Amino acid sequence: MNIERARKILSTETGSPEELMQTPDALWIYAGKNGEPHAVLTSGKHSDGYINTNAVLKFTNLCEILAGQLIAALGQRGIIMKQIDAVVSSSFAAITFGQEVARQLKTLFVFTEKVGGEQKWGGRFELPAGAKILQVEELITTTHTTRKVKKAVLDSNPQVEFLGINGKTVVVTIVYRPEDLSKEDPEFEVIALIPKEIHIWDPDKCPLCKKDSPALKPKPNWQRFIEHR
Ligand SMILES: [Zn+2]
Secondary structure, three states, X not given: OOHHHHHHHHOOXXXXXXXXXXXXXXXXXXXXXXXXXXXXXXXXXXXXXXXXXXXXXXXXXXXXXXXXXXXXXXXXXXXXXXXXXXXXXXXXXXXXXXXXXXXXXXXXXXXXXXXXXXXXXXXXXXXOOOOEEEEEEEEEOOOHHHHHHHHHHHHHOOOOEEOEEOOEEEEEEEEEOOOXXXXXXXXXXXXXXXXXXXXXXXXXXXXXXXXXXXEEOOHHHHHXXXXXX
């Protein structure tokens, strides 16, 4: 992407969450069109979706709009600003987004730290007793990391409480991409702007290869991926 294109995106101010993700090439989902390719991931596995949240979050204006849309989605679920005292995010990708959500909610913002691949409480922040915490992520595939973040916070800050609805802890995210959306998480109520099932297969078990869809790496073949939108 050249600087002119980046400047143009930086002046974009509207759109649905999907449109905001697609503008800086941060999202592609297989639509099943004739001749449409599917993605070869860096792991070598094949997929019907490609998401690069860093490509959207580096645009501060898009981050701001997406955060506003998530706060509106929270409002639709009956959660209002004054119920939240602090936002917590994992490291590293979710930090800028969590900070933006917290700024708009006018709350504190803290993050856990990635140490040896695990999310830990780094001891950098103090949280007030009784603070109600909202968990914010940018992308959730499984709630594994979400669970680790909550545990890290509560182990070191037993004086705080996580915000809940329907007896579950609330976590908000831009993209929620489990393999099966119909399966409810036992611990978390995931509120996502873009809930999409994305599947990953070993190449020899890939149903899209069997449909004669070309298997390609998304980045060097991006035009071929998006020309089917
Ligand atoms: Zn394939």
